[in-house]
Amino acid sequence: MSFTSFEFWLLVAVCVTGYYLFPARIRWTWLLGISGLYYAAAGPGFLLYLLFAVLTAWIGGMAAVSGKKAAVALPLLLDFGMLAWLKYTNFLISCLNHFPGVTLPYLELLLPLGISFYTFQSAGYLLDVYWKRCEPERNPAKLALFISFFPQLMQGPIGRYQTLSPQLTQGHSFDDTLIWRGICRITWGLMKKIVLADNAALYVNRIFGAYTDIRGLGFQGVLMYSIQLYADFSGGIDIALGIAEMMGIRLDENFRQPFFAKTLTDFWHRWHITLGTWMKDYVFYPITLSEWMRTLRQRSRKWFGREIGKAFCIGIANVIIFVVVGIWHGPAWHYIAYGLYNGLLIAAGGFFTGSFRKWKKSLGITDQTAWFRGFRMLRTFLIVNISWFLDRSVSLGQAWQMFKDSFGSRLWSVTVIDPSDPEKCMVRFLTIAAGCAVLLTVSILSEKGKDVRGMFLKLPWWGRILLLTGAMLLCALYGNMDDGGFIYANF
Amino acid sequence: MEELIQLLEEIQPGVDFANSTSLIDDGELSSFDVVSIVGELEAEYDIRFRPMDIIPQNFNSAKALYELICRLKEA
Amino acid sequence: MRIFKKLLPFASGLCFFLGINMLLNYLIIPYQFPRMKIHRIETETFQDLILGTSHGSSAIDPEVLTEVTGRSSFNTAAGGQYPRDNYYLLADACRQHRPERVIIEYDPAYWISKDSFNRNARYQLDVMALSPVKLGYFKDLCFAGDIRYVLMPWFLYNDSFDRIAKNVEIKRSEAYARYDVSPFADGGQVCEINGFTPIQDKAEGDRSIPDLEFSDENERYVRINAEYFKKTLQLCEREGIEAVVVTTPVPAETLAETEPFYREAHQRMEAIAAEYDFIYLDYAWPSLGAPPEEEAFPVWESQCFSDGEGHMRISAAQKFTRLLAQELSKN
Secondary structure: OOOOEHHHHHHHHHHHHHHHHOOHHHHHHHHHHHHHHHHHHHOHHHHHHHHHHHHHHHHHHHHHOOOOHHHHHHHHHHHHHHHHHHHHHHHHHHHHOOOOOOOOOOOOOOOOOOHHHHHHHHHHHHHHHHOOOOOOOOOHHHHHHHHHOHHHOOOOOOOOHHHHHHHHHOOOOOOHHHHHHHHHHHHHHHHHHHHHHHHHHHHHHHHHHOOOOOOOOHHHHHHHHHHHHHHHHHHHHHHHHHHHHHOOOOOOOOEOOHHHOOOHHHHHHHEOHHHHHHHHHHHHHHHHOOHHHHHHHHHHHHHHOHHHHHHHHHHHHHHHHHHHHHHHHOOOHHHHHHHHHHHHHHHHHHHOHHHHHHHHHHHOOOOOOHHHHHHHHHHHHHHHHHHHHHHHOOOHHHHHHHHHHOOOOOOOOOHHHOOOOHHHHHHHHHHHHHHHHHHHHHHHHHHOOOOHHHHHHHOOHHHHHHHHHHHHHHHHHHOOOOOOOOHHHHO | OHHHHHHHHHHOOOOOOOOOOOOOOOOOOOHHHHHHHHHHHHHHHOOOOOHHHOOHHHHOOHHHHHHHHHHHHHO | OHHHHHHHHHHHHHHHHHHHHHHHHHHHOOOOHHHHHHHHHHHOOOOEEEEOOHHHHHHOOHHHHHHHHOOOEEEOOOOOOOHHHHHHHHHHHHHHOOOOEEEEEOOHHHHOOOOOOOHHHHHHHHHOOOOHHHHHHHHHHOOOOEHHHHHOHHHHHOOOHHHHHHHHHHHOOHHHHOOOOHHHOOOOOOOOOOOOOOOOOOOOOOOOOOOOOOOOOOHHHHHHHHHHHHHHHHHHHHHOOEEEEEEOOOOHHHHHHHHHHHHHHHHHHHHHHHHOOOEEEEOOHHHHOOOOOOOOOOOOOHHHEOOOOOOEOHHHHHHHHHHHHHHHHHO
C-alpha cells in the first residue's frame, strides 16, 4: 500500500478510530492486527518472511540473555542471511558471470516489503538483549508489534526496542492536540512528496535516463535529485511519524535539516539519522572495540604516532561502515562506490582535524564566524551532491560520464523535461522553486529551535482546516500524475 | 579523577570535562571522540571496554567515566 | 459531550474538504460522452452493444449496423476505455437491460500500455448509478489508486480551468438534464446519440507510426488486461450474451512497420478464443498474410484514417461497419 493511495488512508482512518474505541490495555493488539493486515495486503507470502523475523528475534532474545555469543550469532546470521539471500544473490551471480565460462542462471527472488528496515530493527533488539541493555520480550505478540508496526515498515525510521516498545504497548488516551499535530505533519509530508519530490523527479528521470543524449546537465540532475530524495524520503518519514503521533506514539526523528550540515560527518548525523545511529551502536563501536582493531590501534600508534594512528583506525572503521551503508542501498557497484566515497572522505577528514584546528587559529577563524559557516555549508552541499552521481546512476560508467560532462557550458535547462511545452515546464520549475522556498523557511525555523507545528496549533480550528485544505488542493493542482512510488519503499 | 580529566583534555582539547554532565546528550562528544577516548583509556588504565559499556550514561560526564573505569578495573 | 466537542472540528474539517472538492468537481469536470452513454445503457435495452476504445467509437456506426442487421445497437466505446472499463460497463447494462450480443473492439495497443490516472474511467465511475457494480468498479479502479484520483478527480483537468464558465452553463442547461448530445457540438469531437463519434473526412491527426511491441516490461499490463477481458467473456457466458471480438482496420503503412506486434496480438487472442466461445474478426489480420482460405478482408489505405494509429474517417467507418454488419448477419 503506497502512502499516497486511498486504501492506505482508509486503513489509517480505521486504525486511529479503532485505537481510541478499544479499551486502553488491548489497544496494542489492534495495532498488531492492523500491521499484519497492512503487510498481508502487500502479499500473503511476504507475511511468512515477517513471521520468520519475529520468531528468530523472540527465540533469539530469550537465548541471548544468557550472554552466550552463539545464542545471538545464530539468529543474526539467519536474519541477515535471509536479507542477503533475497537482496544480493543475483548481484553475486552477475559478478560471477563475468568470469569466462561461468553462466549461472538468475533466480526469481522477490524482496519482501520493508525487509531491510525490520531486519535492522530486530537485530538491534537482539544485540541490546545480549549486551544487557534491555530485558528480552517474553510475549511474542508484543515483539511482533515492535518489528512490524506498519507506519515505519516501508521506509523507517529504525526504532529501538527500549524506547519504542513501551510506547506501542501502552494505551494512550485521546488528545486532540496529538491528532492535529499528526494531521499537520502528515499533510506536510504529502506536500513534500507530491508537490516537490514528484515534480523534481521529472527532471531527475529525464536527465539521468537520457544522459547519453542530453549531455552536460549533470549538476542540474544531482541538484534536482537532492530535492527529490530529501522531499520524498523525509516526506515519507513525516507521514510515518504523523500517523504514529496521532496515537500518542513518538517514533525517532530521521532528518534534521541535513543541507545545513557543516561537514560530511555532520550531514550523516542529520540524514537518515536512525540508520546512522544504528550503524554507530551496532557496527562502529563493536568494530572499534574488537581485538583486531585494538591490535591495529597499538601498531598504528607505533608506526604513525598518536594522532595519525588514532585517525587511521577510526578511518578504517568509517570506511567499513560506509561500505555497509552503500551495500544496504542496493546490490550494485555504484552503491558500493557511493559508500566508499563517503567513508574515504570522512576518514580523510579525520587525518586533517589537528591541521584544520591550527589553520583556523592562525587565521583567526572560529566555527561561529559567519562567512566560514556559510562556506562550510556550501562545501558540504557540493560534496553531497557529487555523491549523488554515484547514488542515482545505474552504473559507475554512467556516474563518471555524467560527472565529466557537467563541466561544459550548458549548466541548466528548464524545458529539458518536455521541449515541446515550455509553458508547462516553467510551471513545474516554478512549483519546485516555490516548494523549496517554503521548505527552506520551515527548515530555518526548525534549525533555530522553533516549533513550527506549535505555530500551526496556535491558529483557531477553522484556520487550521483552511490551511490543511489549501495544502491538499495544492497537492492536486501542482502534483504530478506519474505514480512513481516512494524511493525507499523497496529497501 | 583530576588525572583522568587532564588525560581527557589532552585527548580532546576544547571540551569542558571538568564541569559538563551532558557531553553526549549536548553533542560535545561525537562517536569518533568516544572511540578516541576509549582507545586512550584502554592503553592508559589497561582495561577493556565492551560494546555494552558504550552508552550515553557512561560518557556524559568525567565522573561517570571514572566510575566505569573503576568497575572495569575490578572486573 | 467533551469528546464530541473535541471531535467536532475534525468532522467539520472533513465535511469542508469533501464539500470544496465536490464544488471543484462540479466546476472543473466537463460534461462528457460517457454520461449520456451510461444513462442510455442503464435505461434502455439494446440488442447489440459495442464496447471498446476510441478506434471502436469512430469505426463502428450503430445506425449502419442497425440498418443492415435489423437489430437495435448502441456504441459505448470511448478513448481511454480499457478491458476493465468494458467489463464494468457491460455489468452495469446487465443489471436491468442485458444486451443479446456484445461487440468488443480489441485494440492490442491498449493491452500493452499502463493504465493510470485514467480520466475516462474515473468519469464513468462517477456517472454510473449506485449499485454493487459501481462499488466493484470503485474497488478495482480506485481503491489502491492515488488519493487525489479518488477524492479530488478535478485535478485530472487542471489544464482546463478556462472552461469553468462553460461547464457551469452546460450543467445548468436542459440539454444536460436530458442527457442530450447537443452540448458536445462545439467541442473538439462530436458524439451522436447512438454513441458513434464520427471523425470528419477532412480531419487530419498525427500521422506518425506508434511504437508498439510486446515486451517483458509491459507483460504485466497485458496480464491485467487479459484477465478483465476474460471476466467479460465469463459474464457473457453467465448472462447468455453472444460475444464477438473485433479488431478494427489498421492503416497499411502502420501495419508495415508494426507487423510483428499485430501478428502476436492476433495469436494471443486466438489462444484465448481456444478457451472461450466467441467469434473473432481481425480486420488487421488479412494484411498480415492470412491463409488463402480465410475471407479476404480489404486492405485499408491511409486516406481512410485521420492518423497513423488507426482512427477511421466517417466514410471509411460507414463502409467498414457495413462490412462488419454483413459478416455478423452471416453467423
